[in-house]
Amino acid sequence: MLLKNLTRQLFAQLSRHLPRRLIQRDLMPDDNTVAHAQDVPASLSEACLKYARASEEQLYRDFQSHPEGLNAREVERALEQHGLNQIPAQKASPWWVHLWLCYRNPFNILLTILGIVSYSTEDLFAAGVIALMVVIATLLNFVQEARSTKAADTLKAMVSNTATVLRVVHESGENEFIEIPLDQLVPGDIVKLAAGDMIPADLRVIQARDLFVGQASLTGESLPVEKVAVSRDLSHNNPLECDTLCFMGTNVVSGTALAMIISTGGNTWFGQLAGRVTQQESEPNAFQKGISRVSWVLIRFMLVMTPVVLLINGFTKGDWWEAALFSLSVAVGLTPEMLPMIVTSTLARGAVKLSKQKVIVKHLDAIQNFGAMDILCTDKTGTLTQDRIVLETHTDILGAVSNHVLHTAWLNSHYQTGLKNLLDVAVLEGVDEDHARNAATRWQKVDEIPFDFERRRMSVVVSEQPEVHQLICKGALQEILNVCSQVRYGDEIVPLSESLLARIRRVTDDLNRQGLRVVAVATKFLPARGEDYGRVDESDLILEGYIAFLDPPKETTAPALKALKESGITVKILTGDSELVAAKVCREVGLEVGELVTGSEIENIPDEQLAALALRTTLFARLTPMHKERIVRLLRGEGHVVGFMGDGINDAPALRAADIGISVDGAVDIAREAADIILLEKSLMVLEQGVIEGRRTFANMLKYIKMTASSNFGNVFSVLVASAFLPFLPMLPLHLLIQNLLYDVSQVAIPFDNVDDEQIKKPQRWNPADLGRFMVFFGPISSIFDILTFCVMWWVFKANVPEAQTLFQSGWFVVGLLSQTLIVHMIRTRRIPFIQSRAAWPLMIMTLVVMVVGIGLPFSPLASYLQLQALPLSYFPWLIAILAGYMTLTQCVKGFYSRRYGWQ
Template identity: 45%
Template sequence: MPKTKLIQHIKNITIKGNRNAGDAPRDRGGKSAVARCGELGSALEHAARAEKHDLLASLGSSTDGITSAEATRRLEQNGHNSPSERRRLPLALRLAASFVSPFTLILAALAAVSLYTNVILAAPGDEDPSTCVIIAVMVAISGVLRFVQEDRGLAAAESLRKLVTTTCCVVRAGEPEREVPFSELVIGDVVRLAAGDLVPADARVIEAKDLFLNQAALTGESEPVEKTADPCPAAVPSRALTVGDCGNIVFTGTSVVSGSARAVVVATGDDTYVGRVMGACRERPAQTSFDAGVASVSRVLVAFMLVMCPVVFVLNGLTKGDWLSALLFSVSVAVGITPQMLPVIVTTCLARGAREMARHEVIVKDLAAIQNLGAMDVLCCDKTGTLTEDRVILERHINVEGRPDDRVLRHAYLVSHFQTGLRNLIDEAIIGRYESIAEKDRGLAGVASRYRRVDEVPFDFERRRMSVVIEDERGKSQMVTKGAVREVLAACSYVELAEGVRPLDGGLRTRLLARAEDLGARGMRTIAVAQKTNPRPVGAFGPEDERDMVFMGYLAFLDPPKQSAAEAIERLTKAGVSVRVVTGDAEGVAACVCRTVGIRVEGVLLGPEVDALDDAALAARAEETQLFARLSPLQKARVVRALRAAGHVVGFMGDGINDAAAMRAADVGVSVDTAVDVAKESAQVILTRKDLSVLVRGVREGRRTYANTIKYIKATASSNFGNVLSVLVASAFLPFLPMSALQLLLLGLAYTVACAALPWDNVEEAFLASPRTWDARSIVRFMLWMGPLSSVFDIVTYAAMFFVVAPTAAGGPWGALGPATAAAFVAVFHTGWFVESMWTQTLVLFALRGERVLASEGRPARTLAAVAVLGVAALTALPWTPGASEALGLAPLPAAFWPLLATCAAGYLLLVGLVKRLYLRRFDSLL
C-alpha cells in the first residue's frame, strides 16, 4: 500500500477532527491547537492505540514483515527514511545576506543620493565620488567581517556532528534477517531491536521481552522507560497522546538499554516524531531582541535625517542663493549625521565578542546572539546534564530506622556483583559506592571473594525485583533480593530493627512505605533490600522462593547536582538573569534538584496545565513560575513564547530533540557539542562544555559587546546632532557655508576611524551587572541632552573665528575684503571649525564612554586612547600638509586660534561633566 494511502487510511480510523500538530494553529482563546489534536500526529496516535493485528493489516504487513520487492517499491515511491535537512545557502547568497541590515541599507541610500548629486548632477570635471567610495568601503568592511565570523561559527558547529553509519536488523518475509541502512526502511518493515541498538524509525512494538529504552533526548527523563506490545489504554477524549503515554511506540533516535523486541515501522523520515520537531524548527524564527533594537535605532536615524536635512537645504538655499550647493551640503550633512562607522563598529564588536567567547568554550553561529545573551533576563534550561551530572550515584544506604548502614550496602553489592544479567546504572552505582568505601575500610574489602553464587532469580518487569542465592566459606547460604520498594516489601514477612528481627505487621508496613515516599519526595529514586538465611528450594530457585524474607533497608539514588551549578545560578541571579527549569522530567525529582542548586520552587506548572491555559493566562502563570515539569517539546516552546510575550528576553539551553523547538522560539538558543544534531541546528550558541558557568561568561561578553556598541551610537549621534544645530545657526547668520561638503565628510570619517578601537575598550563593572537591551528612546533622549552642548562652543568658535581669528589671518574684517583675501578668510574659518570639531568630538567620546571615566575600571583601553590621539594629531596637522591642505581648502591657523581651542575644549568638558551628573540623577544610567 503506498505511503500516502497508508497515512490517509490511519487518519480515517482516528478520532474525527484530529489534525497534524505540525501546523500548530491557534484557537480563539489563544490556546495551541496542538493541545487538542496532539503533538504526535494522527498516524502515531492510531498506531499506539490499535490492536497489533489491526495495525499490521492496515499497514499491509505481518509479524514477518513485508517482502523485499514491496519494500523496494515503497522506497522508490515514498523516499528514504531520513528527515529533510536544512540546506546551507550557497556561498554567494550567504555573502549577500551579510550585507543586508538596517544600518547598511541607510548608508546605501545615502550613497545613492550622493552619487546622483555629486557625480551625475556635477559639472564636467567637478565630479566628486569620494562620499560614495567611503560609504562603500564602510559597508564592505562590515559585510565581510560578518560573513567571515558567521561562516566560521557554522563551520565549527557542523564539525561537531558525529558521522556514524547506522544499520538495523530487518525481518523481510521469506528471507533471513539482515542488516540494512536506516535510510532504506519503509513503513511496514519489521525490525528487531536488542540492547545497545539505536531505534531507526518510529515503530510499534509487536513483541517485547524486558524492553527498556533511553528516550531522554525526547522527554528529558534520565531513567530508562519500559516498552511493551500492549495497546495504549483509551485516553480521555479531550486529551491526545504524548510521548510519555506511548508505552508501545519506540521513537527514532532513542536507544535500547536492555531487553529485545520486534517492532513494525509506522513512520519514516519527516513523518517521524523527530522529523516533525525538525520541521517546526525550520519555520521562520521570531524577531529577536537584537533585531527589534537595531530596527528601532535605524528608524530614529532615518527620522532624524528626514527632519534635519530638508531644513538645512532650505535655509542654505534661501540665505546663500545657490540651491545646488545647498543640496550638496545637505547631502553631506545627511552623511555626517549618520554614524557611518556603525555597521563596522557593531560587526567588529560582535566579532571580537565571538572570538573572546571561543576562547572560553563558546562557539557563536549567529553574531546577533552575542548581544541577545547580554540582553537576556530569563534563562530557561533543562535539568539533566545542565544542573545535574547526568549520571546515577548512590546517595544513601540506610536501614529501616533511617540511619546509614553498611550491611544494607553490602547485601545490595552482592546482588549486583553476582547477577549475570546486563548491569544497569543502578548496579554500577552500587558497586562503585561499595568499592570506594571498601578502600578505606578493610573489613569491607574482598567481600565478594568470600562467597560463591549458587543460583539467581533474574529481574522481570512484573515482579520488579531480582535475587541471587550465595553461599559463604562455612556453607551458610542466603537469598538476597533488591528491587522496587513495594514489590520487595510484598515478599517480606519480617523486618530487621535495632532490637532484632520482628514480624512485619500493618503498622510497620505503613511506616516503611512512608519512609520510601519521603525519599522520593526529595527527588531520589529508592529501592529496597531484603534477605533470608538458608533458603531451601525444591529443585532450582524461582520467584516462588521470594517469600518470608527479612526487610533490611533502602538504597536511594540521585542524579547529583553539578558542583558548579549553584554558584553559576547565583552569579546569573546577581546579574539579573532569572533561571527557570523547563523539563520533561517528573516534578518531584526536578523540584529537589532546583532547591539544591538555589532555584526557588514556590509554584510548579505541569504540561497538562499548560495545555489548559490560553496565551494570556499562560503568560501570567509563567511570570511567577520557576519550574515547568512534564512538558512536551511544543509545550516548552509555548512557555518560551509566553515569557517573551510578557516582555522578557529569553534564552533557552538544551541538548535534546525535545529542546529544539523551544530554542527556536527563544531570543537565543544555546546547546552543547554533545547534543543531538537537531538541537545544534536550532541553536545560535554552542557550548563545548555543558556547564552554566560557561554561559555566565557568555552573558558578560554579550553585555560588554553591547556597551561598546552603544558608546559609539550615543556619543556619535549626540555629537552629530550638535554639529547639525551648529550648521543651522551658521547657515542663518554666516555669508558662506561653515564648512565645505568634503571637509564635513572627512571630519566624520576621521572621527569614526578614531572610534574603530571601541570594540576593545574597557567596560565598567556596574554596566555588566544587569541585562541590557537596545532602546531607541534612550538614544533620542541622550542626543537631546548632550548634542546641544557642543553647539554652544561651536557658536563661540564661530564668533571668535569670524570676528577675531579669521580677520587677523586675512588682514581685515569680512566686509572689507576683496575676492582673494575673502577666500583666505573662508579657508581659515573652515580650518578653525574643522580642527575644533575634531578635538571636541574626540574629547567628548572619552567623557561620555562611561559613568566613572576617572576610576581605574572606567579608564579607556590603551588601544582606543592611542588611535584617538593619532587621529586628532593627523587632522590637526592637515592645514600644514602640502597637497592635502590645498585639496581640502584648509589653511594654517594663526597663534590666536590655540587659546580659543583650549578654552572651548576645557569649557566643553566641564559642561559635559555637569550635564552628565544631572542626566545620571534623572535617568540612573548614562548608556
C-alpha cells in the same frame, strides 16, 4: 506545525552561512505551517508509500542492505550515489551572494542613492568619497562575516550530532552499533533510535517498542504519534500519516526502535521542502528587530532634517544649487553607514571570546540576548550538582538494606535499552562483576516497556525459568505506587494498606531529606506468553523497595550563584525531581528556597496567577516538560529576558520557549538542536562568564549607536544655526564628506574596546526611548561649542565676509572633527575618560591618528585642493580651550544624566 519557521531558517542558512536550528520556538501551528503531500514531488510520495507498505525482505533487496548492516565498501558506493546526508540549505552560498547580502542594508542603499545623485550633479569628489565609504563598509562586513562564519563552523564541528548505526566493522563480518556523524549516513543503513534522538534521515521502522515520534515540525500535530514495524492501516495516501515511516527533522519522544534509512539529504521529505522554500525571507529575531528600530530612528531623523537644511540654506543664501549639494552632504554625514560593520564585528569578536570561555555561539544574534538575560531557569541535576550519580543505598520498604532489591534493580538496568540514564550506570557499577556475570547467565530478557515522561517509569520482562516471566519496573516513587497493590514485607507479600503507605512515606521522606534521590522498584510474576508486553501489564505490582542515589553539589555552584545574583540574574530551579531532594540541594548551595511549588499544584492555576507565582518562586519541583515550558513562557510574558539551561529531551519545549536556549555538549540531540548557546562544560560558572562577555559585546555596540546619534543631532543643530545667520556655508559639502569619512575610520576599533565593570553588572537591552533621550541631552552640547567656534572665527579671526569663508570653514572643520572624535572617549564610559577609564589601545591609536590627520590637512599640500587653508597659531589656544570646555560640560551632563536615568 513549525514548518514556516523551519523554512525561514533554511533561507537564513543560505544568506548568512550560520548553522540554524531545525527546531524552532513557535509551538502552535497556523493554517500555513502544515506540510502536505502536494508540497513535494509525486515521485517522492509514491516512493515513501511503497516503502511504508514493503516487507522487511523487500527493503533489504531494494537498498542492497542486510540485517547485519552495511560494510565499508557498500557505504562508500552509497555515498558516491546519494551524496552526504545534508539538506541543501546547509551548503554555503557563492561569495557574490554573500557580498550582495553584506551590501544590502538601509544605510548602504541610501548612500548609493546619494552617490548617484552626486555623480549626476557632477560632484565627482563627493560621489567618490561616498563610493569609498560604501566599499569600505561592505568589504569590512564581508570579511568579518566570512571570518565569523569560518569560526562558527569550526566551533559547531566541536558539537556535531551523531547517530547510532549498525555497520559491519570487521573483515570477519562481525557487526556492531557505532556512533557516526549524521552526514555519513546512507540509504540502507540500519539506525538505532531511543528517546531524545533526532530522526537523522527518512526511515522505515523495522522493529519498535512503544515508539512515539513528535512530528510537529512537519505536520503540525501537537501530540506525538506512535510508529510501528507493521502498518495497522495500509489505506493512507499521505506518507506523513503512515505509521511505519519517520522523517528527518522530527524527534523520538519515547520508546526504542530499529529503522532502515530510505532517503538522505536533499532526497528526504524535509530536504525536498527545503529546496522549494529558499526564496522565502527569514523572519527577523528580537535582536534584528532592535537593530532595525534603532536604524530607522536614525534614518527618519536624517530624512526630516535634510529638507530643513535645504530650505534654510536656499532661502538665506539664494543659491539653491549649492544648498542642494550641502544638504546632500549633510544627509551623507547623518547616515550611520558603519553600523552594520560595527555590529557584525562586535558580535563576531564576542563569539570568538566566548569560545575561549568554553561557550559556543550557534547564532551570533544570541549574544545580545545572553547579555540581556535577567532570569535563568535551570534544572538541578548536573547544574547545581556534580552530575556524578553514585548508588548510596538499596533498601526494602522499611529502610533495611536489601540485596534482593539491588539484584532486581540490576536486572532492570542491565536489560533496558531505552533512554540512557546515569542512574542505570550507577546501579550497574554498584554490583560486583562476578554477581553481574552470574545473573546475566541465569536470566534472559523477554521484552521491554521503555521509559517515557508521562509514566516516569520503565519495565523489563525477564525469565529465569521458561514457564514464568518476571516484570521488573522501576521509576519515580509516586508513579510506582500508583501501579502497586502489594508490598514485600519481610518474607511475605501483603496488601498495600494505608498504614504501610504512611510508613513508606516516612522512610522515603527521610531518605530525601538526606539529599538522596529515591527510585522505587516493583515486580510482578506472569505466566510465560509469546505476545508483546505493554503499559497495561504495569498493574498490581509488588513494591520491593528502593534504591537511593547521591548527586553531591558542585564546589563551584555556590560562588557561581552568588556571582549571577550580583550580575542581576535571578536563578530559578525547574526540576522534575523530588521537592525534598531539590530543596536540600538548593539550601546547600546557598539558594533561598522560600515558597516551594510542585507540578501538581500548578495544573489548575490560571496563567495570570501562575505568572505572579513564578516571579516570586525560586524552586519548582516534580515538573513535566510542559510545566517547564509554560513557566518560561509566562516569565517572558512579564517582560523578562529568560534563559533556560537544559540537556534532556524533557527540556526541549522549554529551550524552544526561552529567549535564549542553553545546552551542553553532552546533551541529547534535540536539546542541542533547540539551543542557541552550547556550553562545553556544564557549569554555572562558565555560564556566568559567558553572560558577562555577552554584556561586554552589547555595550560596545551601544557605544557606536550613542556616539553616532548624539554627534549627528549636534551637527545638524549647528548647521541649522549657522545656515540661518552666516552669509556663506559654514562648511563645504566636501568638508562634511571628509570629516564623516575620518570619523567613521576612528570607529572601526570600537569592537576591541574595554568596557567598565559597572556596565556589565546588570542585564542590558535595546531601548529606543533611551536613545532619543540621549540624543536630546548630548547632541546640543557639541552645538554650544560649535556656535562658540563660529563666534571666535567671526569676531576674533574676522572671518566674517565671503572672501574669508575658507578660514572660517577650516577652523570649524578642525573643531568639528576633533570634538566628534573626542566624544568617542567621553561617551564610551560614565567615568572620567583617560583618568578613571581608558579605552583599549586600538581605539586610542585610531582616534589619535584621525585627530592628527584632521589638524594636518589644512597645512598639507592637499589643502588648496580641499579648499582649506592653514590656521594661524593663535587659533590653537582657542581650540584647546573650546575642546576642554566641551569635555568638561559633557562630563557634567553625563554625571547628571547617569544619576537620573542610569548609564546603560
